[in-house]
Amino acid sequence: MMNEFTQVLTIAGSDSDGSAGAQADLKTFMARGVYGMSVLTAAVAGNSYGIHDSINMPTSFIKSQIKDIKDDFKISAFKTGMLSDSEIIHTVTEEIKDGSFGTFVLDPVIITKHGAMLLEEEAYQTLIDELFPLADLITPNFYEAKKLSGLELNSKEEIVKAAHKLRDLGPKNIMIKGEHADDSLDYVEDFVLLEDGQSFWISEPYIKTDHVNGTGDTLSSSIVAEIAKGSSMEEAIRISKTFTYRAIKNEIDVGHKFGPINHFIHDEL
Ligand SMILES: Nc1ncnc2c1ncn2[C@@H]1O[C@H](COP(=O)(O)OP(=O)(O)O)[C@@H](O)[C@H]1O
């Protein structure tokens, strides 16, 4: 008899070097023991030196991919990543708003840590207006949280304030990932505000390395996997922070500059 397998989905861009985007999501899904599927919204040409070109999928093709997933599979949880512009956000919103893909983790991919802009500025408000109200969790990085909340985030108090401000825009749970651009840091601390009003800081030691491409994608897709397997939101976030930390710490030698993290560490967890 065949085993029933937990099925999850990423709606995201393809990143040719395999470090981030849908490729990182699918590797993470595999590492976390769930069956991953992908709907591609865009594709970027990139390597460890950076992103050098990109193309958006036609919205009709995004719709076709989602239709084929809906027609055949039972998705327990999903995430969105790179959505490029308002037209793609609108298309994805229309296709997912029936709730048939289960728990929704929105990774508001705006900018990579090396400065590539993956969402047009005119689309920030569309993301807030259309997708935030549907999201069970949003996971902005430090820069994205600043942009989306309009706050400077110069102190822990301001990060807490930003999380409340973002939650007022509709998402049930908020995780603001901490700053890690400064090499003198001891810890990277993320702030989590849960649906029931509870909140906590979650920290791991700062790792000094150039191999951090795809950390945000890995974190959010791991949360999707853990929720699909039955964890609570808090458990899924805690497990995924540890998984991402260990994937950064156990470096692999791929690429000449800013390399990927290590998705092969699942056996040790
Ligand atoms: N150098 C680092 N050392 C330890 N943890 C890190 C490091 N870089 C990122 N992280 C962690 O990886 C996760 C993803 O965050 P981040 O890199 O900010 O996302 P994004 O890729 O969206 O910019 C967070 O939990 C963050 O704290």
Ligand SMILES: Cc1ncc(COP(=O)(O)OP(=O)(O)O)c(N)n1
């Ligand atoms: C296609 C594509 N999607 C997303 C990213 C950025 O990934 P993320 O993990 O959010 O950020 P970095 O850690 O890579 O900065 C990407 N590069 N490509």
